Amino acid sequence: MxxxxxxxxxxxxxxxxxxxxxxxxxxxxxxxxxxxxxxxxxxxxxxxxxxxxxxxxxxxxxxxxxxxxRTEENHNRTISNQKNIAIVTTFISDYIFPSIIRGAESRLSQEGYQVSIFSTNNDPEKEREILEKILSQSFDGVIVEPTKSAFSNPNISYYLNLERLGLPYIMINAYYDELEPISIIVDDEMGGFIQAEHLIQLGHTDIAGCFKTDDAQGTRRMKGFLKAHRKYGIPLNPKNIITYDTENKNTKPLDEIEKIISTKHNTITGIVGYNDELVIEILNLLRAKKITVPGDVSIVGYDDSFLAEVSEVKLTSIIHPKSEMGRAAADTIIELIKIRANKNKVESPYEHSIVYNPKLIVRNSTKGLTPVEITS
Missing domain, CATH: 1.10.10.10 (Winged helix-like DNA-binding domain superfamily/Winged helix DNA-binding domain)
Known part of the structure; x- marks a missing residue:
């Protein structure tokens, strides 16, 4: 007590x-x-x-x-022998997050940094508690995956305090737009576009899309999905757009997909998933309904996670850089710490954000119908 x-x-x-x-x-x-x-x-x-x-x-x-x-105290801490980095991620132990963390940890350990890993579980209140710990303890830099990045963040004051104290931080996978931080992300809008375009070019014109919209990645992927339909002049049924958030991610998308495929006049032949994790659950649902992939429905995932190749149906998926992103985040935060310690500051390439261009790896979860003529 x-x-x-x-x-x-x-x-x-x-x-x-x-x-x-x-x-x-x-x-x-x-x-x-x-x-x-x-x-x-x-x-x-x-x-x-x-x-x-x-x-x-x-x-x-x-x-x-x-x-x-405490500004001077924090500056002295940075140039001392203490070498500590905080990594804050939404989740730690599942999906693609271990690969990102391992990539960062491996590079940071080479430079003699100790790494403390925190998980927000995509909860802003948990993020606040973690930021308080970081601001109270001896860290030289912070790598952050923002929490519910599609929304205005209630913890902005803590990030501004990091800036005031001169404590370097960068964001990965997404960023809080109002802060305009150095970030390392995938072009998720283009990724969502490529997912939909792949199915459209295979002849699919009735496509459902599932997007997690409390994270910026999801809203951008949805934007790309919509753009692809507009580019190819394909009408989009609003009922085929399924949105969900962290709290209902295990129920809502599957419930909505089931409603669509169970209707008497269901005509969808393609599904775009927010990530491979969701796609695996959709595959299980389709199997239970005796709907084959890609025979009856083609499906495209995102992240090219380990799930893409261990599933019964090998997934067509957008590649996420994962370990490469982790290493790039580590390189960036190390360099920013060095720049801060160097009073004769010079321009550095590490002071700029990195945006990875998404690429699609095609496996056997998609197949062609009647190809659509591509127009520029």
């Missing part, structure tokens, strides 16, 4: 971390804190005293207690 002293201390610390208290700003008085938390003056003084001792606050006789400027 959290003590009253710890509660007050953590609350003040959180306000420093999220930028509520800025350097040299006077914090609330002892009386105000006593009233806010319903604690004694002794408890408030203990909490403040500890934060003064550890460098989060400082006192000025006769004036009050102020938020310390």
């Amino acid at each position: 959290e003590t009253k002293y710890s509660k007050v201390k953590q609350a003040i610390k959180s306000r420093i971390i999220d930028g509520t208290y800025t350097p040299h700003q006077k914090i609330n008085s002892e009386s105000e804190l006593m009233k806010e938390f319903g604690v004694s003056r002794h408890t408030v003084r203990l909490a403040i005293g500890d934060l003064v001792t550890t460098g989060w606050l400082y006192r000025e006789q006769g004036s009050g207690t102020f938020c310390a400027d």
Whole structure:
């Protein structure tokens, strides 16, 4: 159970971390804190005293207690012998994430960095807790896969505090648009376009698309899917666009696909999936309904994960760079740390974002109907 002293201390610390208290700003008085938390003056003084001792606050006789400027402290930490990197990802142990993490870890370990890995489970509140830890501890740089990147992020103040402290961070797979950070991503709009175009060029004109739209990757893939239909002049049934989010990813897309294939007038011959993980579940559903792939329905995945080749039907899928992305993220954050430590700053290629061009690997989950004539 959290003590009253710890509660007050953590609350003040959180306000420093999220930028509520800025350097040299006077914090609330002892009386105000006593009233806010319903604690004694002794408890408030203990909490403040500890934060003064550890460098989060400082006192000025006769004036009050102020938020310390930790910018110089963080700069000194970077040029010291401590070498620690935080990797924050939405998920750790499944799908393509282990490959990305291994790629980054391998490169960082070569340079003598210790790596701490955190998972948000695509939950903004969990992301906030992790960012507080990172801002409270000794890290030289941060690699982040943003949480629910399609939405305005409630934790922007924490990223701005990273910037204020001069702590380098980059984003992978997606990024928060309002921050315009250095990022390493796949051109997901083009990926979604290629998925749909592949089926269209094989003669499919009634295609369902499943997209996870609380992540920017999904909204961009959907945009590409729509663009492909427009380019080839193929009408798109709005009912064939299936959107879902993290909370209902295990139920909604399959439920919606089942509704479509179970209707009396179902005519879909192609399905585009947000990723291979979903496509495998769709394959299982189609098999249970005695619908063959690619005999009755062609299906295209995304990420070219290990699932693409272990499934009964080998998946046509968009290639994700995975380990290569991890290594590129590591190279970038290492270089940004070096640039920060070098007062004679020079332009570096690592100060720019990387966008991978998507490519399709064709296997046997797709087949042609009547080819569509391609027009430029």
